[in-house]
Amino acid sequence: MHTVNQGGLLNASLIQDIAIEPILAGEDISIQAKTGSGKTAAFAIPIIEQLLRREDGDGDNCPTANAPLYVVLSPTRELAGQTNQVFKNFGDQLKLSTVCMVGGESIEKQKELVAKGVHIIVATPGRLKDLINQKVVKLDSCCGVVFDEADRLFDMGFKPDIEYILNHVPVERQLVMLSATTNMDVLRTAYRYKSHPMELKVGEDGLMVEHIDHQIAMISQKEKMSFLVHLLRQQENVYGLVFCNTQYMTHTVAEWLKKMNFKAQAISGRLPQGKRNSLMRDFRSREITILVSTDVAARGLDIEDIGLVINYDLPNEAANYVHRIGRTGRAGKSGLAVSFCAHEDCEYLDAIYDFIGAKIPKMDISDDDFATDLCRRPHIDQRTLKVSESTSQEHRPTRTRTKQRPPNHNKSDEDKPQRQRRAQGPKIEQHRQDVATKKLPGEQMTAKESDKPDRRFFEITSSNQQEADQLAMSALRITDPGLLGHTVLEEGRKKYLLFGPKEVSYQYFIRPIYKRLLTPFITQMLELAQLELTVRVSFSNPTLKVNFVGKDAELLRQNGGEMLRAFEYLIKTYVGRRVRPHRGIRYVVRSYTEELERDSRPRGEKSDSYLLKLIEKSSQQVLEQGAPVQLKPLNPKDRRFVHQQLSDGNSRFKTTSIGDGRFKRIEISMKE
Template sequence: MDFQSLGLSPRLVGRLETLGLVEPTPIQAQAIPHALEGRDVMGLAQTGTGKTAAFGLPLLQALGAIGVKPAPKRPVGLVLAPTRELAKQIADTLIGFARGSHLKVALVVGGASMNRQADALRKGPDVLVATPGRLIDLIERKALSLDETRYLVLDEADQMLDMGFIHALKRIARLLPAERQTMLFSATMPAQIESLSRSYQSDPVRVEVARPGLAVEKIDQQVHFVGQSDKLALLKSLLAAHKDERSLVFARTKHGAERMMKQLVKAGFSAGSIHGNKSQNQRERTIAQFRDGRITILVATDVAARGLDIAGVGHVYNYDLPNVAESYVHRIGRTARAGAEGRAVAFCSAEEAASLKAIEKVLRASIPVAGGKPWTKPAEARDKPRRPSGARPRRRGQRSRGGMRAAA
């Protein structure tokens, strides 16, 4: 099967050949024909399987057939993504597909100049790629209207829900024309996605090419059972063993990611960080350094769990396990890109034992143990100081036998 047999125009097929894309991936082969027919599509596939082309190619073909320049501030196509990194990746990919045509793609995300983004919208882009928060900001400023948006894509919809965008998505849905084509793509299928689909889509065709939540088979997964205070030493040891390889390290919090990056740099590693406290320019500059090899270690929060498509990431370290089990799948999907092999190493403290169980439930498999012994008791039960048998806990302010008050 090739792209031409899917019904794509000769111009798009020629452009894909220029980019070295000849054979469609399974999600592209199944989704594109339905999308070209104007059907609403719900696509379920693992991260890194080519979903951007699966919705982007039919979207560009439909817009190219209109032949009328969009009005200022009124894009005809809208793609929503949960993070700045993913939105930028989508925009760059669509710009590459559209090169040589009259179609224009604009990007609006947080952390960048809203005035410049408003200027770009006044030029009337055909496709707008946006994060939900910044989209609403621009709508409130009357720099953008969705009343002529006929094509909508929700990419990585499950992460948008995980990040708390449900109210923003409901608000956006009310601003869109009822007559439109909606494509929804996700790597996992929690119950909320079904509900979101009912809100946005009409009789969608469901395309599923991999079991939702299944990790890429070429990823060698391991878990180390290690105390929280011992994690940094273990990480340094593992990074030192693969010092020339590109590694991605996930931390749970922004402050934790920044602190870890500084500790790694102090220890002699070439590292940078991206998280929500960084401006968009800072994040893009650090990602460029990671892609070019100027730094070999990128420490990140879940802003990089999706949308970071960099070849040659040999290791993904889950220094902190994610609170949402499905996020683990997306994190480790940053390695083993484009058919390559990769390794994912998880660190599990006693406090994270329940998170590990939830992850293995999503994977429907146990992660092989590389070090330490599995925690047998909940952290709270093991770490809580024991009182003498029969002793009663003192209430706040109660005097002890010696007349001293119990410490508050």
């Protein structure tokens, strides 16, 4: 108890109070509790106690080389480091050894540490799998495995690694799973490995931390930075987190805040591990007081006394809203969480409201709540994520032309003069170098991999273009000639000085015709998965829409749309590996149990006018039929308009949104 008190725990939290005893008894257990409720100590304390009991009893508690007694799996390096530190705080005085094994750090040093003997390994699944495969770590004597942030482990695609690890531990081992949200895939995996865990849910009536004052600010995209600056200035001794959805926006916001004299820095998965560790040390010591982050920090950082969390972008996954704002209001302390909602963010609101079971209170905003001294937005290089002042659009001189020529949209690359196409050669080579270093979703590219040729391009020199076309289609693995595009890199001389065919160098690529590219690929996946679905692909720059329609559409939406997200990931990866996508492309993947009815709004009629007629017609049907009427699927903006029109206190009707995804139906019925 003295060791526990020295570790900073004087009173047990609710989750610790109910979880420690069954874990200590060796039972398999699945715990769902709010972020910041003390889950780490809830499993660390009983594991340490079990190790001490082995020492007091007949069991051998001496650490064995390369053979840990307990394994804790964490989704991120940061969380693994923090969990390992908790074990060290409790276990060092008790002579219990722990090792943290994560990617991005010296594997040789980790091998040396585990060879000295270890009781507990805290690791990311990928690194532990590598060491098991190299026979450096042996799990024959492992007594228990902990999935820390189990929902996140499976969301991040670690399931194959986890199954590999479970295949190397004894069948009679303890399994402890801790999550902030429900993920049925976690429990299914436990059942598969003959575990039937006790399920504990703390605060099931609501996932929100009571001490957090969370609000939403309805502002435009252009107003976000000026509102953020004003908000930060209003906080006394501000110490907080700002969340963005992309690495590019994360670094842009951080650099912009630095130009406004805030002690801000960006942290994202693009940074080397050493740099990330250094940033976290500076943030904990408050040399940095504002950390701008992607969602990697929402589930990987445990920092005390954060008083403010800002969602600069609303999270596109509802569960991440809880994880983000859970960084404040910890250990009973108060915290403020403010979410910025522009028009582009509105599509995520309904899912968040459904997930937390409540509306987010709106902030009262006036013109005085925006900073008026905002400096210019810094220009960030999208490849390096560093400030590039020399190429900043704000500092570019304005170019003048004597005559403005309209762009010619009818000419293809093949129609251009040969001289002009040859002049484009160096640009194409530069682009190949750029895309070769670009990461695909879920990949981390090494320096050696960046030197590999880009497989989206195929170069050949030939005097017979038809033959070159056939070879290119074979190399690029396509059968549709309409997808094949090419650029002439160089035209050689005629074979016999003045006559004969020319030797021409071509660069072939797959045209980004997404419907023709994706339809056969997705159809094949659906056939292999034996799903009764058809797919509809459409592209309107910058949005690529993929709609699944059929009997099994409901399967894709189960468990928070888990399968739908998996299909989205496969589609993104496939497109990224096959073509050069349009800049700023946005993917929208949805599923419907029936064919979408087309919007019958007359061409040219304004949306509000059409919706008012639709409301009047549907309301009349409700009165005549005496039964509810469902409208066609509507987007969030149109749904909001319908709800507002029928929410008047004098209205005899009530409205309810029905369905999943962005496009939902509205049911109009009589008030009781």
